[in-house]
Amino acid sequence: MIELKTNTEIEEMKPAGRFVGGILRDLQEFTKVGTNLLEIDEFVHQRIVDRPGAESCYVDYAPDFGTGPFAHYICTSVNDAVLHGVPYDYNLKDGDLVSLDLAINVDGWVADSAVSFVVGKDKDPEDLRLIKCTEEALAAGIAAAQPGNRLGDISHAIGDVARAYGYPINLEFGGHGVGRIMHGDPHVPNDGRAHHGYKLRPGLVIAIEPWFLKTTDEIYQDPKDGWTLRSEDGSRGAHSEHTIAITEAGPQILTVRD
Incomplete structure (x- = not known):
């Protein structure tokens, strides 16, 4: 069921958005050659521990696609x-x-x-070039998230x-509604x-997340961890995402990184 948020609820979602955006901004500085992936995980863990009201959306998450x-x-x-x-x-x-x-719940509201x-x-x-494509696609998707569209x-x-x-396009995984759940x-x-599907209304909060692979739209689940999705042909992938709220004045990015 699609849920619309009130203006007050959108304001209540903004701290989660700023928290997630700030962590990703800091991780871009923290992550360098030689950084271990488990160090990145611990970096996020510590930030969550230090933030009152924050909870991970991933720990113990067990949907049917994992x-x-x-x-x-x-x-x-990676790559x-x-x-x-994982x-x-x-x-x-x-x-x-x-x-x-990254998705985190802060005081009952999720940002992704x-x-x-x-x-x-x-x-x-x-x-x-691949990364730039995902970023431009994200910007284009946000620009199209106007009430009435x-x-x-x-x-x-x-x-x-x-x-x-x-680039080829996979339709199996994409964006989604965000609110009390991820x-x-x-x-x-x-x-x-274009011009088809659900009519966009103020109060709709969604994550828009373009992701593309260089030379294929086929993916497989890594049997070693049962989660990681990889390209079938070994080509690299990139992924950009923001949580946005549709308002009467247009789309508003909640997961700002500046």
């Missing part, structure tokens, strides 16, 4: 991994493409956001950017038909 409870505080996807990456004992190497996806970047100096231009307008705007870059209605695909 194998058992998640058991970590952040998703860390050919693009979604649901932190493990791995030291990042120069040129690794890292996607960090993701960012991708390359660590070190050996930055492959193709990796940077349709859900398909958001999806179509995202898909248009991916097509312009020449994943709610509606599902927000990363491609769709």
Whole structure:
């Protein structure tokens, strides 16, 4: 069921958004060549512990698309991994493409956001191009999230950017409603038909999350951890995400990082 938030409830969601956005901003500075993925996980754990009213949305999370409870505080996807990456004992190497996806509940409200970047100096231009595509697709999706538009307008705007870059699009995983829970209605695909679908109304809060792989739209679940989604052909992936609220004045980003 799609739930609309009041103006007061949207204001109550903003601390969670700022908290998640701030952690991702700080992690981009913290994460370097040699940083271990488990250090990133502990960084988030400590920030949650230090923030009154904050709870992880991931620890003990066990949806049907995973194998058992998640058991970590952040998703860390590296290179050919693009979604649901489980932190493990791995030291990042120069040129690794890292996607960090974070959802936290603060005082009963959830915010969800993701960012991708390359660590070190050996930055492959193709990796940077892929990341830029997800960021531009996210911006286009947010711009289309106007009251009176349709859900398909958001999806179509995202898909248009991916097509312009020449990247394939997977529709299995995408954006979603956000509120008291991390994943709610509606599902927000990363491609769709303009002027179709649910009519966007003030009070709708959603996570928009374009993610693309360089040369395929096929993914598989890593059997080693039962969670991490990787490209079928080994090509790299990138992922950008913000939680936004649709207001009468237009879309408002809740997970700001500045």
